[in-house]
Amino acid sequence: VIAVTDLPPWTRLSPLVERERPALDALVSRLRSGDASVMEQVVEELVEPVSRWVRRLIGPRSDVDDVVQESLTEIATALHRFEGRSSIQTLAHRITTRTASRFYRRTRTDHDHEIDGVADEAVGPEDDAANRQQVARLYRHIEALSEVRRTAFVLCCLEGMEPTEAAEVAQCSAVTMRSRLFEARAELTERLSREDTRAARRSGR
Amino acid sequence: MTELDKLIAAARKGQDADDGSPPKDSQAARAAMVRRAVIAGRARHRKSQERRLVVGVVSMFALAALALLAMRLWPAPVSEYALDLPTGDHLLATSDVRFTVESQATALRRVRLTEGAMLFDVAPLGPGSVFEVLTESETVRVLGTVFVVEVAGERTSVRVYEGRVEVVSRTGRTVLSAGGRYQGAAATERSASLEAAALGAASRRTRTVRDRSARGSAVGASAAPASASEEIEVELEEASDVEVVLERETASRRSVERAVDESAAPAVASVVNEPPPETVVPETFVPETVVPETVVPETVVPETVVPEALVLSPSPAEPMLTSEEAVQQAREALRVGDAERALALSRSAHGDDPALFLVEADALRTLGRAQAAAQVYERVVDHRLHPPERGRAGFLAAELWHRRLHDPRRATSVLLRSGALDDPSPTLRERALALRAELAEATEDRAALAEAVRAYLAEHPDGPRAAWMRARE
Numbered sequence: 001v002i003a004v005t006d007l008p009p010w011t012r013l014s015p016l017v018e019r020e021r022p023a024l025d026a027l028v029s030r031l032r033s034g035d036a037s038v039m040e041q042v043v044e045e046l047v048e049p050v051s052r053w054v055r056r057l058i059g060p061r062s063d064v065d066d067v068v069q070e071s072l073t074e075i076a077t078a079l080h081r082f083e084g085r086s087s088i089q090t091l092a093h094r095i096t097t098r099t100a101s102r103f104y105r106r107t108r109t110d111h112d113h114e115i116d117g118v119a120d121e122a123v124g125p126e127d128d129a130a131n132r133q134q135v136a137r138l139y140r141h142i143e144a145l146s147e148v149r150r151t152a153f154v155l156c157c158l159e160g161m162e163p164t165e166a167a168e169v170a171q172c173s174a175v176t177m178r179s180r181l182f183e184a185r186a187e188l189t190e191r192l193s194r195e196d197t198r199a200a201r202r203s204g205r
Numbered sequence: 206m207t208e209l210d211k212l213i214a215a216a217r218k219g220q221d222a223d224d225g226s227p228p229k230d231s232q233a234a235r236a237a238m239v240r241r242a243v244i245a246g247r248a249r250h251r252k253s254q255e256r257r258l259v260v261g262v263v264s265m266f267a268l269a270a271l272a273l274l275a276m277r278l279w280p281a282p283v284s285e286y287a288l289d290l291p292t293g294d295h296l297l298a299t300s301d302v303r304f305t306v307e308s309q310a311t312a313l314r315r316v317r318l319t320e321g322a323m324l325f326d327v328a329p330l331g332p333g334s335v336f337e338v339l340t341e342s343e344t345v346r347v348l349g350t351v352f353v354v355e356v357a358g359e360r361t362s363v364r365v366y367e368g369r370v371e372v373v374s375r376t377g378r379t380v381l382s383a384g385g386r387y388q389g390a391a392a393t394e395r396s397a398s399l400e401a402a403a404l405g406a407a408s409r410r411t412r413t414v415r416d417r418s419a420r421g422s423a424v425g426a427s428a429a430p431a432s433a434s435e436e437i438e439v440e441l442e443e444a445s446d447v448e449v450v451l452e453r454e455t456a457s458r459r460s461v462e463r464a465v466d467e468s469a470a471p472a473v474a475s476v477v478n479e480p481p482p483e484t485v486v487p488e489t490f491v492p493e494t495v496v497p498e499t500v501v502p503e504t505v506v507p508e509t510v511v512p513e514a515l516v517l518s519p520s521p522a523e524p525m526l527t528s529e530e531a532v533q534q535a536r537e538a539l540r541v542g543d544a545e546r547a548l549a550l551s552r553s554a555h556g557d558d559p560a561l562f563l564v565e566a567d568a569l570r571t572l573g574r575a576q577a578a579a580q581v582y583e584r585v586v587d588h589r590l591h592p593p594e595r596g597r598a599g600f601l602a603a604e605l606w607h608r609r610l611h612d613p614r615r616a617t618s619v620l621l622r623s624g625a626l627d628d629p630s631p632t633l634r635e636r637a638l639a640l641r642a643e644l645a646e647a648t649e650d651r652a653a654l655a656e657a658v659r660a661y662l663a664e665h666p667d668g669p670r671a672a673w674m675r676a677r678e
Contacts, residue, residue: 034247036243036247039243039246039247040239040240040243043239043242043243043246044235044236044239047235047238047239056216059216065238068238069238069241069242072238072239072241072242073241073242073245073246073249074246075242075246076242076243076245076246076247077245077246077247077249077250077253078246079246080246080247080250081250131215131218134211134212134215134216135212135215135216137212138212138213138215138216139216157213158213158216158217160217185209188209189207189208189209192208192209192212193208196208
């Protein structure tokens with residue numbers, strides 16, 4: 001029997017690490033038995049990473065909290081059936097990615113991104129405004145990508161994950177992930193270049 | 206550094222500064238978010254469990270229904286159980302039979318049959334002795350014969366393998382001889398499974414009669430003709446719709462006679478060698494796939510399995526007979542139930558007398574060799590002399606091709622060229638028209654069906670199959 005406070009962070013316990021295996025098994029059995037205190041502890045641990053993932057996946061929007069809440073609920077549902085074949089973090093990341101994709105499908109509109117959360121205290125107001133514009137521009141183009149390319153781009157380029165790690169989250173091979181990343185970058189570059197060309201034409205007129 | 210890299214750096218810079226810790230307002234809001242997630246997660250999990258339970262239960266029911274359907278479509282093979290009564294009667298029953306032996310006394314043997322098929326090989330009864338088979342609505346009383354009774358739901362079918370049967374219903378009376386059927390459409394594979402055993406029993410019985418006859422001749426006694434004591438009666442109880450009378454005669458004719466009850470209608474019509482009419486509309490007319498005439502195989506249907514002892518070639522010791530003598534003696538042999546001898550005699554004479562073919566076909570039919578019998582009947586139909594029996598022979602051949610050999614096209618062909626539809630006998634015409642309609646339905650020939658139905662109803666508006674015809678008008 002494990003004590004609730006003994007083994008944080010629980011969400012990082014991996015089945016591939018031999019010494020963590022018993023603790024993970026005990027955690028799995030308590031989650032599957034519906035132990036509310038353990039469940040709350042685990043979800044509490046996940047709030048921070050899930051918020052970060054969501055922000056990177058969908059950009060700085062006012063409805064980020066809704067997506068975070070939905071992701072946490074999905075994770076809490078899945079934890080009742082968790083079998084310990086991966087770490088809880090990996091499972092949670094996978095679920096968050098899927099939830100963000102659903103969010104994109106629901107709200108695929110060309111509205112401007114809100115840029116509240118990208119203020120940088122270290123720079124002046126002009127630089128800050130320019131930075132916000134840049135981030136909004138990037139996410140407008142990310143939103144236009146396909147789901148798999150978007151996931152690959154966010155995980156690898158914004159989250160800074162290695163393609164092998166990202167592949168585990170996206171449940172595909174590392175080669176596939178590299179390929180998707182390459183395609184996503186190429187598509188984004190082309191989009192940005194087209195946008196620049198259009199802007200130059202407009203200013204020329 | 207490309208423009209994309211610059212944008213990525215800007216996004217990462219901004220989000221790193223943000224530190225990913227919403228909601229920003231308070232720890233209380235964060236705790237509320239966790240609690241909401243846990244509660245909603247538990248509810249969703251419970252709902253998904255309920256959904257899985259429902260799907261599981263529905264799947265189980267679906268599987269059970271499929272299993273039941275499969276059992277109905279492919280029933281387990283019927284096995285048989287034998288029972289010998291102390292009185293010498295031999296009973297053979299299908300595995301799903303339900304019956305009770307109510308009495309085993311020598312004077313009265315009584316079996317109550319509630320479901321399934323049973324073969325009764327009844328030992329010869331003494332004077333005054335009775336053997337009874339009771340079904341839900343009928344009583345079959347016999348004095349010695351071989352027959353199969355099957356009860357399927359509320360319908361009773363009878364098939365006689367040895368002896369003679371008369372079926373009397375409210376609408377008429379039918380006499381069946383060996384090979385005849387009563388309500389054949391009600392018989393199932395259970396009756397069919399007893400066929401080989403019944404043929405064997407009938408053959409044994411025939412040999413016994415022949416031996417007895419030979420012994421009688423040796424001591425100078427004349428062969429005893431059928432006596433009143435040999436009559437077998439199968440009677441329905443008073444409340445029954447149908448009365449069945451089985452009548453054992455020494456003259457075991459190959460004929461089936463249908464006669465209207467004298468009290469009900471004085472006119473008596475008879476058709477010799479006619480199979481029994483079925484008072485219930487046949488339900489087994491499965492339309493066959495339309496196949497071009499040229500590719501219909503002529504004789505691919507296997508013969509009914511007949512015990513080897515029944516398949517005899519003409520005896521080498523048999524003296525050469527004229528065709529008239531051969532026909533006469535073969536008819537006599539058929540009358541005493543010796544179909545093997547009748548077959549041998551019919552083949553012993555030279556010539557192409559149609560009467561010889563007819564008796565040969567009768568013998569083959571009695572022996573259960575349906576395909577050979579049908580082919581020989583056809584020789585009568587196609588005989589150069591156009592014998593008057595060609596209508597009857599054609600009808601019998603058509604019945605065999607259709608009902609036993611499941612070849613409605615060949616049956617249609619022989620029926621049409623035999624002239625049975627224009628035969629002088631109204632009873633034969635009635636049966637032939639009914640068969641024509643069945644065949645038209647089986648071959649999906651709508652025009653022919655309509656024509657046959659019209660002709661039938663015009664000529665026999667109150668005929669036994671008028672209701673069936675009207676349903677197809």
